[in-house]
Amino acid sequence: MKPAAFTYARPADWPEALALLGGGARAQAGGQSLGPMMNLRLAQPGAVADLRHLPGFAGVTVTGATCRIGAGTTHAAIEDGAVPGLLGRILAGVARRIAYRAVRNRGTIGGSFSHADPAADWVAVLPVFMGEAIAFGPAGERRIPLDGFLRGLFETALAPDELLRAIELPLLPAGTRWGHWKFCRKPGEFSKATACVLAVPGAPVRAVLAALDTPPLVIADAGALLLAAPEAEAARIVAGLGPLEPWRAALARTALQRAGLAAREDA
Amino acid sequence: MTSPQGVRAQGVGASLLRKEDARFLHGRGRYVADITLPGMLEVAFLRSPVAHARLLGMTKPEGAAERVFTFADLDGVGHIRAVSGLPGFRISEQPVLATDKLRHVGEAIAACVAPSRACAEDLVAACVLDYEELPVVSDMLSAGLPGTALVHEHWSQNAFLETTRQDDLSELDAIAAAKVTRRLRTSRQCMAPLEGRGVLVEWDPRLEQLIVTTSTQMPHVSRTGLAEILGLDEGQVRVIAPDVGGGFGYKGILLPEEVVCAHLAIRLGRPVRWIEDRLEHLTANANCREHHYIVTAWADAGGRLLGAEVDATVDAGAYSSYPFGACLEAAQIGSIFPGPYTLPKFSFRTVSACTNKPPILPYRGVARTGVCYALETTMDALARKLGISATAIRLANLVPPEAMPYRNLVGKVFDSGDYPEALRRAMASVDLAGIRARQAAGECVGFGLAVFCEQGAHGTSVYAGWGVPIVPGFEQATARFSPDGVLEIRTGVHSHGQGMETTLAQVAHEVLGVETARVRVVHGDTALTPYSTGTWGSRGAVMAGGAVAEACRLLGERALAIGAALLQAEPGAVELSGGAIRRRDGGAAVTLAEIARTWYRQPQNLARDVDKGGLEVIAGYRPDPDTGTHSYACHAVTLRVDRDTGEVAIEDYLVVEDGGTLLNPMIVDGQVLGGVAQGIGTALYEEMPFDAAGQPLAGSLADYLLPGATEVPDIRLDHMETPSPWTRFGQKGIGESGAIGPPAAIVNAINDALHRFGAEVLDLPATPARVLAALEAAR
The missing domain is CATH 3.30.365.10 (Aldehyde oxidase/xanthine dehydrogenase, molybdopterin binding domain)
Known part of the structure; x- marks a missing residue:
């Protein structure tokens, strides 16, 4: 479990990072997915560009009603309250359940999102927000809606010459209700079913169902999950996913029901 | 603990803090991986990517002829042979590097040597294998069917050994008040010690001696095995086992890797080291616990066992490992199945199936964990059928203290103890009425028991009968x-x-x-x-x-x-x-x-x-008699089952244990707790699935789940101390005991929770998928 030989570069600015990318380098943020893949030689990039020292790569800024989270912001920083307000509370709750603290100390929100592992936590949560991914490429910044960012298993809307620079999320008004549920039996295990439900006052209730070995399913009008008896709606949604092993389908239904219940009870 | 003189007690029975x-x-x-020597070379092994194939050739990377070694390069090195003296045993020859056939995924084919492990792995990646795939024997139950490919082609069938015993059970159907049959299965596991295997070998030209520093439980046995296979005098082999980060049976073996590294150290005149990584551990060495049972048992109305019939198959993998061999598990099933009970009639057939999987090794508890699971879940099934309690059926059958020492129908001799009292003490400490009330209120909670005894420290007379390469004297x-x-x-x-x-x-x-x-x-x-x-x-x-x-x-x-x-x-x-x-x-x-x-x-x-x-x-x-001590225990579990997710949450875990005189009660507690943690792994988490092509499917610890601190509950321990009449201080072997009871107790508790819904779990581990499937089947 030692990686094949590769060259390591630490770009000082974004243009240099893009140049390395153009030269075939693999971008690395926290390295919590790429590192093990390289150790197992499942990934054998000839060069790695370590993005962690790029200006503005990590950190959170709030402008007006928008929160911009640098792609290199660690799960641990989010867990520890880097994002303010209600949104921050919600994201901290998600971050807290990502693997172990040691992983969270290095793993980043942008790295995880652009790796696009279907079982990953941010992949299962970010598309629920009416936010945008900020891509940076040779032509500068480009905005991609979060619910259109993930295109498939380990596939995103990023062009090969683009990097994810930040995630922008709308701050959440008082009265927003939130539910999140994922099934893994021990920390560090990949989720077998994740669901989240977001009810922003005055907007349609949104939900995401994920970690089913398929790209996350965004449910744009998920109000029925907030009803007292969401079973039928959960069953309807899961039935629409196509064939799943029965136990996995049961977990998926439970995920939607329990995330809905949590949102319903979220005061 | 202080004596009258004010000196802290330090002798037998003192809970002295550990010196180490x-x-x-x-x-x-x-540990081995902490030790480096000047000029040391690291080894990485090219391992088989397939489960069964004819090996046609291997092309070494260009210019690497003296850095990549196949079996043909190992002059004078023999094959590993672990022969059992039991009649009918089929002998496997395990090449230390594959010769003409590949018999399991992960089997070593070539040793690649470089100054660093990464460079050695580069060499592995540059080797080109030529092989022709053969039909894979991946399922132990069909391994013996006519027309199945043979793992060892000179054998008549894919089995190391079959053992049988036949009592006349023909009357039992007529006289029994209850008869149950269960088909039960346990999964293949990895033992997963914190420290994997590792070996560092140097050749001392002055002493003409190999110095083999290896992570082993049995340095002297390794020495004998190494000397034999390398053709050296035993005096030319010195084996050092430094700190070893967990054994559990995984390190009670002569390793092909040890033999290869020893040969290379002599040949190259430089120290050579191999450190097993977790990927190798998971994919090349999933090697324990895989049993299948069909159990039928008969009881009278009071729950007294009238007889039992067992058809047991153990997936022993592709080779017989040195020194314990391929049959330790299956052949023991016949002798330990009667458990702590006074079973009057018993028939069995056991098969040590040979498959395209890594060779089986005895893991903490050896066959007992599977046997206890089969026997104790069957006891509960009988009790449910008879409408009596799990406690009552056990009390009706446990060997009573006044019968000690007790020789059971297969000749096992229990030295001492009060087995029923262990059960009574457990029940006195459990609020069963409260659990029943919660069940009545609709909660999916359950209570489960496992009572068992563990033969330990068995000596010459026992092992001489098995004819394995080591007989303790x-x-x-x-x-x-x-x-x-x-x-x-x-x-x-x-x-x-x-x-x-x-x-x-x-x-x-x-x-x-x-x-x-x-x-x-x-x-x-x-x-x-x-x-x-x-x-x-x-x-x-x-x-x-x-x-x-x-x-x-x-x-x-x-x-x-x-x-x-x-x-x-x-x-x-x-x-x-x-x-x-x-x-x-x-x-x-x-x-x-x-x-x-x-x-x-x-x-x-x-x-x-x-x-x-x-x-x-x-x-x-040596104790006299040397047939072994029998510690015993009752495990009692209360748990909740989430019917929506199939998840199990242990609420209470109690162990009442008798290990005779305890040399150090604190250390015994630690042994029991660690064993129970591993048993919880067997019960709920650990499983190396293999697909039909014999490929292991869990390649990391994110897929192969081990119980961690967050999955192991507080465990309550209660000790009885009935001295063994046969040992120096009355002490009994107890090191494996904790790992034996949990699967039986936990699944009995799960089934106690599920039977009101018509569901029953039969296979280990009781994962959410299996629990949900059981509920689904009952719908």
Whole structure:
């Protein structure tokens, strides 16, 4: 479990990072997915560009009603309250359940999102927000809606010459209700079913169902999950996913029901 | 714990803090991977990517002829043969590097040598394999069917051994009040010690000796095996086992990797090291626990067992490992299935199936974990059918204390104990009525029991019957004083978590009165210790403990004679107490340290007729009879099942355990707790699935789930202490016990929760998928 030989570069600015990318380098943020893949030689990039020292790569800024989270912001920083307000509370709750603290100390929100592992936590949560991914490429910044960012298993809307620079999320008004549920039996295990439900006052209730070995399913009008008896709606949604092993389908239904219940009870 | 003199008790029965913990807790432990030598080369193995194939060739990377070695390059190295003496055993020849066939994923094909492991792995990646795939034998149940491909082509079928016993069970259907049949399965597991395997070999040209530093439980057995296969005198092989980060049976083996590294160290004239990584562990060495049972049992209306019939298959993998062989598990099933009960009639058939999987090794508890699961879930099924309680059916069948020592129908002899009392004590400590009330209120909670006994420290008479390459004889220990009066104990067992650096010092203190701080326990080096078959089979406390006591007793006699002379007294007028030889009349005394100084440094003061053997004694010990001690336990579990997710949450875990006299109760607690944690893994988490092509499917610890701190509940322990009449202090082997009961107790509790919904779990581990499937099937 030692990686094949590769060259390591630490770009000082974004243009240099893009140049390395153009030269075939693999971008690395926290390295919590790429590192093990390289150790197992499942990934054998000839060069790695370590993005962690790029200006503005990590950190959170709030402008007006928008929160911009640098792609290199660690799960641990989010867990520890880097994002303010209600949104921050919600994201901290998600971050807290990502693997172990040691992983969270290095793993980043942008790295995880652009790796696009279907079982990953941010992949299962970010598309629920009416936010945008900020891509940076040779032509500068480009905005991609979060619910259109993930295109498939380990596939995103990023062009090969683009990097994810930040995630922008709308701050959440008082009265927003939130539910999140994922099934893994021990920390560090990949989720077998994740669901989240977001009810922003005055907007349609949104939900995401994920970690089913398929790209996350965004449910744009998920109000029925907030009803007292969401079973039928959960069953309807899961039935629409196509064939799943029965136990996995049961977990998926439970995920939607329990995330809905949590949102319903979220005061 | 203080004695009347105010001295902290240190002898047998004291919960003395572990002497070795200062080293471990401060990070000063030293494992194979911590050791480097000048000029050392690292080895990475090219391993088979397929489960069954004809190996047609392997092209070495260009220019790497002297850095990549196949079997053809290993001049004079034999195959590993672990032959059982049981009639009908089929012999496998395990090449240390594959020759003409590949028989499981992960089988080593070539050794690649480089200054770093990464460069060695580069060489592995550059090797080009040529093979022709063969039909894969991936399922033990169909392995024996006609027309199936043969793993070993000169065999008539894919089985190492079949054993049977036939009682006349024909009347039972007519007279039994209940009959149940269950088909049960346990999954293949990885033992997953924190430290994997590893070996570092150097050749000492001056001594013409291999120095093999390896992570093993049995250094002397490894030495014998290595010498035989390499064609060396045993004196040319010195095996050192430094700190070893967990054994569990995984390191009770002569490794092909050890043989290859030893050969390369001689050939290359440089130290050679191989460290197993977790990927190798998971994919090349998933090698334990895979059993399948069809059990039928009959009972009368009171729950008394009338008979049982068992058809058991164990997936033994592709080869017979040295020294325990491929049949230790299956062949034992017949002898241990009656469990702690007075079973009157019993038939069985066991098969050690040969498949395209890694060779099976005995994991903590060996066959008992699977047998206990099969027997105890069957007992509950009978109880449910009869409408009696799980407690009642067990009390109706447990061997009563007045029958001890008890010989059961297959000839196992239980030494001592009150098995029913262990169950009664457990039940007195559990709120069963409260659990029943919660069930009545609709909660999906359940309660489960497992009662079992564990034969440990079984000796010559037992192993001679099995005909495996090692038969333990008299366990030996050396006791000797240094000139400064420090007592040195040398033992051939190895301590890798058992705390024997402490418990053996306690035994020495018990006999000689030397402070444990001045007792040094030396182990893990064939050059320094007497021969021993090593640490396995829950034998350390009984065998090494007994040997140390005997060596210390004889050393005390030598010291007493010297002391009496120094005190100018007759030997009969003095006694050994408190680390000194004292006149019985309360007069003068001379300490053992003074006696040591006299022997080594002031010999002019010795009597003319002193025993010339001096202050060094090697002594042997074997209990009589040596059929083994039987510790026993009752595990009692309360848990909740989430019917939506299939998830199990343990609410309460109780162990009532009798290990006879406990040398150090705190260390025994640790042994039981660690065993239970592993048993919880077997029950709920651990499984290496193989697909039909024989590919292992869990390649990391994110897929192969081990219970961690967050998955293991607080475990309540209660000890009974019924001494064994056959051992030096009454101690019994208990090291494996904790890992035996959990799958049975936990699944019994799950089924207690589920049976109101018509569901029953039969296969291990009881994962959410299996629990949900059971509920689904009942719908």
